Amino acid sequence: MAEGRVALVSGATSGIGLGVARGLIEDGWRVAICGRRAERVRELNEAHGFDAYVCDVSRPESVAEMFAGIAERSGRLDLVFNNAGRFAPAANFGDLDVATWRDMIDTNLNGVFYVAQAAFRMMRDQAPQGGRIINNGSISAHVPRPHAASYTTSKHAITGLTKSISLDGRPYNIACGQIDIGNAATDMTSNMSAGSLQANGTMAPEPTFDVAHVIDAVRYMAGLPLSANVQFMTVMATTMPYIGRG
Secondary structure, eight states, rough: OOOEEEEEESSSSSSHHHHHHHHHHTTTTTEEEEEEEEHHHHHHHHHHHEEEEETTTTTTTHHHHHHHHHHHSOOOOEEEEEEEEOOOOOOOOGOOHHHHHHHHHIIIHHHHHHHHHHHHHHHSSSSSEEEEEEEEEOGGSSOOOOOHHHHHHHHHHHHHHHHHHHTTGGGEEEEEEEEEOOOOSSGGTTGGGGGGGGGOOOEEEEOOTTHHHHHHHHHHHSOOOTOOOOOEEEOOTTTTTTTTTO
8 A cells, every 4th residue: 555655647637647546546645636628637636536736747837836736735756657648640751740849849758857857856855765757658669650750759768768767866766667558448549440550551450458457557566665666568459560560
């Protein structure tokens, strides 16, 4: 049980983030969530008893305001599931719009950095010292899909960020790991059964798997003592085109 410990889940108004937040509540964590949609954030706060914050993780001042609230209400932070992110419209690299590129980097990379750095500082400076940061990567942190340069680049960068946080956190009892998810069944993957573009130019349906298995995986990572760490975990549909992609 995690009674007395405080967790933050970003991007928690739907899908994997919401599922993980609910699971952590069941495990005894005090859970803070954040999202951009104020009405939805308030609704979840009333339904589940989260400490709820309206926050746009792509804006450092918004992240700073949220962490000031966490410090005031909870006094410490023991866990972050750094989950906020989004997909980009499919586009061949030559046709990729600069605004789309910037949006992906601002949300999927800069947003993860802002949250992780604020959490790192809080975990470093609190007593007792330490905590755990779990970054949500992707299968695309390892290999690209066609027409997804901005998303792929943002997720490859998360892997380097995770390794750097993990190393720099050692003197402060801060553990950092990454979960890479392949085709969990959420609203974001709902169109995969109709067919996804493959590396050979064909369209093919792709299998998905129950998001409950991702939630269980994050709960396992979160429940470890700080003396142990899952550095990288891949959870995926068994027959999806990842191993051997391309």
